[in-house]
Amino acid sequence: MKINGILFLLLVFLLSACGGRNQSSQQQTETQIQTPGGTEKPASMANHPGKKVYDSVCLACHMADGSGVPGMHPPLIETDWVTGDKERLIEITLNGMSGKIEVNGETYNSIMPPHSHLSDRQIADVLTYIRQSFGNNASEITVEEVQKVRNK
Amino acid sequence: MKYLLVLMFSILAFACSQHEKTSAKNLTPDTGNGGITLPDGFSALVVADELGRGRHIAVNENGDIYVSLREQNENKGIACLRDTTGDGRADIVEYTGEHTGTGIKLHKGHLYFGADTAVVRYPLQAGELRPGNNWEMIARGFPQERQHEAKPMEFDGQGNMYVTVGAPANACMEQMRTKGSPGMDPCPLLEYAGGIWKFKDDVLNQDQMTDGVRYATGIRHAVANSWNKQVNELYVVQHGRDQLHQFFPEMYDTKESAELPAEEFFLVTEGADFGWPYCYYDQFQEKKVLAPEYGGDREIQERCENKMDPIMAFPAHIGPNDLLFYTGDLFPEKYRNGAFIAFHGSWNRAPEPQSGYFVVFVPFDGAYPSGTWEIFADGFAGTDTVNSTRDAEYRPCGLAQGPDGSLYVVDSNKGKIWRIIYSS
Numbered sequence: 001m002k003i004n005g006i007l008f009l010l011l012v013f014l015l016s017a018c019g020g021r022n023q024s025s026q027q028q029t030e031t032q033i034q035t036p037g038g039t040e041k042p043a044s045m046a047n048h049p050g051k052k053v054y055d056s057v058c059l060a061c062h063m064a065d066g067s068g069v070p071g072m073h074p075p076l077i078e079t080d081w082v083t084g085d086k087e088r089l090i091e092i093t094l095n096g097m098s099g100k101i102e103v104n105g106e107t108y109n110s111i112m113p114p115h116s117h118l119s120d121r122q123i124a125d126v127l128t129y130i131r132q133s134f135g136n137n138a139s140e141i142t143v144e145e146v147q148k149v150r151n152k
Numbered sequence: 153m154k155y156l157l158v159l160m161f162s163i164l165a166f167a168c169s170q171h172e173k174t175s176a177k178n179l180t181p182d183t184g185n186g187g188i189t190l191p192d193g194f195s196a197l198v199v200a201d202e203l204g205r206g207r208h209i210a211v212n213e214n215g216d217i218y219v220s221l222r223e224q225n226e227n228k229g230i231a232c233l234r235d236t237t238g239d240g241r242a243d244i245v246e247y248t249g250e251h252t253g254t255g256i257k258l259h260k261g262h263l264y265f266g267a268d269t270a271v272v273r274y275p276l277q278a279g280e281l282r283p284g285n286n287w288e289m290i291a292r293g294f295p296q297e298r299q300h301e302a303k304p305m306e307f308d309g310q311g312n313m314y315v316t317v318g319a320p321a322n323a324c325m326e327q328m329r330t331k332g333s334p335g336m337d338p339c340p341l342l343e344y345a346g347g348i349w350k351f352k353d354d355v356l357n358q359d360q361m362t363d364g365v366r367y368a369t370g371i372r373h374a375v376a377n378s379w380n381k382q383v384n385e386l387y388v389v390q391h392g393r394d395q396l397h398q399f400f401p402e403m404y405d406t407k408e409s410a411e412l413p414a415e416e417f418f419l420v421t422e423g424a425d426f427g428w429p430y431c432y433y434d435q436f437q438e439k440k441v442l443a444p445e446y447g448g449d450r451e452i453q454e455r456c457e458n459k460m461d462p463i464m465a466f467p468a469h470i471g472p473n474d475l476l477f478y479t480g481d482l483f484p485e486k487y488r489n490g491a492f493i494a495f496h497g498s499w500n501r502a503p504e505p506q507s508g509y510f511v512v513f514v515p516f517d518g519a520y521p522s523g524t525w526e527i528f529a530d531g532f533a534g535t536d537t538v539n540s541t542r543d544a545e546y547r548p549c550g551l552a553q554g555p556d557g558s559l560y561v562v563d564s565n566k567g568k569i570w571r572i573i574y575s576s
Contacts (some may be wrong), residue, residue: 022200054399055503056398057398059400059503060394060395060397060500060502061499063499063502063539063540063541063542064502064503064539064540065539065540067541067542067543068540068541068542069499069540069541069542069545070300070541070542070564070565071205071222071564072499073499095330098298107223109298110298110299111298111299111328111329111571113327113328113329113330114327114330117330117331117332132173
């Protein structure tokens with residue numbers, strides 16, 4: 001009985017130690033995922049349905065941290081193009097964009113292909129995701145809002 | 153009085169010729185070589201920094217340096233640099249020229265400049281650092297492109313100029329870079345892009361389609377080009393296609409997409425077809441395979457069997473942006489007539505870490521490499537891991553050889569120039 005009690009204690013101790021390690025390794029992973037300037041909340045956005053769309057459709061050009069590629073693909077961080085006018089953002093996503101634009105003081109003149117093949121739900125999710133990730137903190141975009149622009 | 157005048161003129165003449173005398177032997181390299189790592193015996197000094205968005209670089213016989221800019225700085229597109237004190241660092245920096253672009257070469261008393269839709273030339277003026285403003289049109293009529301628009305040019309010394317006209321596309325899909333869109337067959341872009349066009353080197357107002365000759369085709373984009381004077385042939389290094397996973401996730405995972413296809417080093421003979429957009433080179437299978445947009449399954453070759461293979465394959469997406477055959481005698485014998493290639497660094501490897509951001513060396517014997525490639529200058533990115541392209545502090549983009557055999561490297565992020573020297 002006494003030995004059982006000690007064993008039980010030991011077991012609890014071991015389990016909690018393991019749990020602790022798990023937790024800390026998880027924290028480590030999260031820190032690694034965070035971007036250099038990452039002020040976003042990785043825990044909340046990591047499971048956002050828009051992230052899945054972002055990773056398969058947008059990440060190749062705009063990068064995992066939304067920083068874009070200098071001279072080629074504009075960043076999605078701290079820019080009115082992303083956090084400002086929702087309708088314009090939805091339009092660009094649906095129809096693509098070309099021509100010179102300036103983002104954060106840098107000129108971009110490449111082509112973004114249209115993404116009208118994505119569903120209204122996917123577009124609402126991914127645009128909400130970019131508006132609330134990478135340090136951005138703008139309102140969400142709804143399926144109805146995407147629908148409205150698509151049917152215009 | 154007469155003697156005094158002569159003396160004064162001698163002093164003036166001496167002072168004026170000082171910038172011509174910066175030989176590598178008198179140079180003191182920077183501690184830490186300006187942030188880059190080099191093989192034993194090599195060192196570097198920073199010639200200039202913060203010039204703007206540097207692209208390519210040319211160094212004149214007197215040591216004057218010219219850098220093309222992608223975006224205007226002080227409303228100009230060419231940075232002109234001169235060292236008057238003989239320490240290798242530029243103490244005069246001036247901006248000139250109304251064009252922005254990539255290609256920049258000194259040829260027949262002019263500074264040739266590859267603006268993105270034309271090749272123009274500015275006249276050099278005796279004794280002056282800055283070329284004259286009265287530029288002339290050499291070749292025009294290039295397509296308005298918003299990708300792969302750089303127009304590097306090269307000369308063969310026999311009266312001809314070769315200009316890369318990059319294809320404004322990834323793989324000639326019907327709908328630009330859109331998943332599920334098939335490749336156009338035949339690809340109509342090849343009529344006016346995706347190849348090298350040949351012009352006369354000093355005839356004005358040549359039009360690409362009426363005066364230019366398509367010298368080689370099937371080249372997606374090649375910013376790195378150089379005429380090898382040892383064998384009298386043109387060489388270029390191609391930017392291979394992107395986004396295999398993004399458009400064909402069922403065939404390529406993200407890692408395979410980051411590692412395919414090779415960046416290809418071409419010996420460009422007249423009439424050669426290197427296969428873009430129908431084919432890409434798989435450096436692991438060591439063959440050209442049919443692109444998935446054209447029915448490829450990662451292995452079948454079909455029409456790609458007849459396309460020209462590269463003379464060397466480099467890892468995918470690392471962005472070869474300049475090529476230089478070294479003809480100086482400052483560097484050890486091993487480097488003589490070999491090729492230096494500036495790799496600008498990747499973007500299309502995400503979510504895998506990015507790669508490139510270095511200058512490699514390829515030893516040559518005659519027309520072909522005589523050994524494998526090696527990293528010559530590294531550390532430009534300033535960090536071990538580049539996850540996003542923007543993490544890289546500097547990106548090597550242009551190369552030039554100085555009259556004393558120094559190797560110059562220019563960066564595209566901030567416009568920093570390193571001069572690499574060797575002392576035994």
